[in-house]
Amino acid sequence: MNLLLIDKNWQHLLFILHIYFLFFVQIYGQRLEIKRNVDDVNNDQVQSVYVPLKKVFVEATIHSFAADVTIIQVFRNDEETPIEAVYCFPIEEQAAIYSFVARINDREIVAQLKEKKEAQNEYTQALRENHGAYLLEQDEKSQDNFIINIGALPPSTECTITIAYVTELDLVDGLIIRFVIPTTIAPRYDSKQGGISSPASTTSKYVQKSPYTIKFYCYIKKIVGETGQLIRKVSSSSHPIEVNSDQQDAYVIRFAEENTHLDRDILINIELAEKQVNTILTIESNAVMATFIPTEEDCRQARNNEQTNVFIFVVDCSGSMTSENKIGLTRDAVMLFLKSLPANSQFNIIQFGSNYMTLFSEITVVYNEANLRQAERMVSHMQADLGGTELLAPLQWLKKHSPVKG
Template sequence: MLRIKSRLIAANDLPEQPKYVPLKSVRVEGKIESFAADVTIKQVFRNDETNPIEAVYCFPIEEQAAVYKFIAQIDDRQIEADLKEKKEAQKEYNEALQQGHGAYLLEQDEKSQDNFIINIGALPSGKECHITISYVTELDLIDNGQKIQFVVPTTIAPRYNPSKSGISSPAGTTSQYVQSAPYTIDMQCEVGKTNVSRLSSPSHPVELDLSQQDYYVVRFSQNQTHLDRDILLDIHLNEQRSNTVLAIEQNAFMISFTPNEQDCQRAMNNVETTNEFVFIVDCSGSMRDENKIGYVRQSMMLFLKSLPLNSYFNIIRFGSSHRSLFDQATVIYNEENSKKAADLIKTMEADLGGTELLNPLKWLGEHPPQDGRSRQIFLLTDGEISNVTEVLDLCRSMSKSSRIFSFGLGRSPSRSLVKGLARSTNGRFCFIPPSTKVDTYVGQQLEKALQSSITNLEIKWNLPIQVT
């Protein structure tokens, strides 16, 4: 939502109520080739106030996306952004406002990584502002390599801010969160046909245009699609396909290589290790929504029944504080300890207040696994925190001895957190939307955790021409 910044008010004035620039339309256009997507988001806002305004707009984006174009247009005037160092850009923006000029500033939220903020200065009364944002992003391979998933985030959930011990608005604004909004969205996406068997969307009804020779065209099948959930598009891959895909564009090319099971087995050293399984469970108040804590209980019981013999485990619940089932970092998985864990899981509730994820991770970092053990951390959360960067920095420091297998629960978890936890530790992530069976996700994550991790992969190829 594009929010009007509050003006300065005198001491005897009544507090000014938040005002919002009406969002007139949103359109998403995407081009997908293998594991890469080029996405353009077009939005139209209108200032219905009687005076020019400065507005702030926050929008979510995939954490590994790279924004390469930002265009703002009012009437026939079009402004295309230049890339500048953050402090310099902020200084020039403020100077333009002081001189009464229109100005536009696009910057990334440093703490969350998956939010961008647009400042629109001096938007005239009665005028529309057309915003165009283009970015490229890498897509995720899911379901054991059977599908590629394209995601367009559209919602920002309330994020817990540890420094304030409470919920904070995105990107330092004072905007209020709402459960629903009247906005609608339109989408058209072109998907290259190479290695693709079919397309589906677990989030929205879609229709498919097969008339083009080289790509499919995907659109929403409903005229009024509300902007109330992330857009998910699953690209199902052919069973018999090459594990190397080459895409060539003018002045650039992309190669995607997916190792298969045989490739991985050849790279393993067959070193025997004992596994530790640590479950970090979000029991903050937000987990009550959408029965997320219910999904956690189901998942934990499945995990508990599936752990291998002679392994070690522990359960750590966290909210405003964290509580470990056992005093030691991990204990042997046996009948006695398994019963204690089952009793805890059955009574697990979302009753621990805020979402302080950093402290339980610090505690584990202070108690590393013993020699000869490999630690697998399963982290179940709705991911609604604001200090994502700080958490991920800590996880990277633990990555030599621990891998994190993260679960994002609900409609709008912080994708940068859930994905970043796994990527920073060579683990794996998954997202469990509402009204979904959890057994498949649990089985896949546990299967991956029992496999060895392959790092420092080196790929060599010979090109027929010289590339500079």
């Protein structure tokens, strides 16, 4: 997946079996890598060094089971010559980046999500026309890393990297919403060693000799979900924090100590006043997040096959899913789900694009050998050939049909 750096346009996230287009990145083990000779950027023999990290600022807004996180990191070129700055960071499933900005002096580079081939074609064309173009893409040597060339960084110049992402939060024991910021957004400061050490999960090297400064602010909405669930307590098991409840609609969290070093993950626990019930939460105007938390009785009935399990697979078969990396992986995933359904289940499959089609005319059918074989035949022939991406119609069809009781 590539990002062509043009403007700040961003498209909405879709909660659906649309596996390929969600861009998941966990912010850990980041580093700003440089090449000493800017004119020799294609020479693999050029030795890479690492730009010192000076400051880190983390700001998060938590609304129920979702967090919007902005991380700002300031790097500085202490070399005597200009350098080509290459920003590297690994990927992970927990976070979805929606904004990436690199700022050097008065230059600002903003990423726009593009299809891989489209981004490569536009990038190549821009180079032919001698236009400034920047490309963010996966590292060929390590597919779990992303790399962006952010241009020449002059001597004694700072570069500010701003990344914003959204992420889901875990619910622990039905009572505590847990928010975690991995410490390896920056190199670890080890007080025993008296300096910086690389995270155990990365091979990054750092040239920094003094600890960076970090500021952390977290805004937690006081009402959780459509049910108006109240928060009983906010605490941290990782760092001393200050909790300010003076604002009418949110708690404001910050570190209690000024010189806080990230030698462990930042962990915030949000304790609810009572155990959370099933919730449907609308986030802004273009995305819906549904949270379903079974009770102990629900789990007991499911274990003993005392209630019907209903599974409806809504699969994106629009033209945007073309290529085996998209529709092929989707077919594999649906096939795996079908073969893993528990006994006493009912199911159906809906394919959608410009229009939609259902495997069975009823809302769901009994999960048995005959119906499973029919579903497998449908999935094996599934293609990205249904045109546009119109999700509303199949959701309306689901709304008109009553679910199976029991």
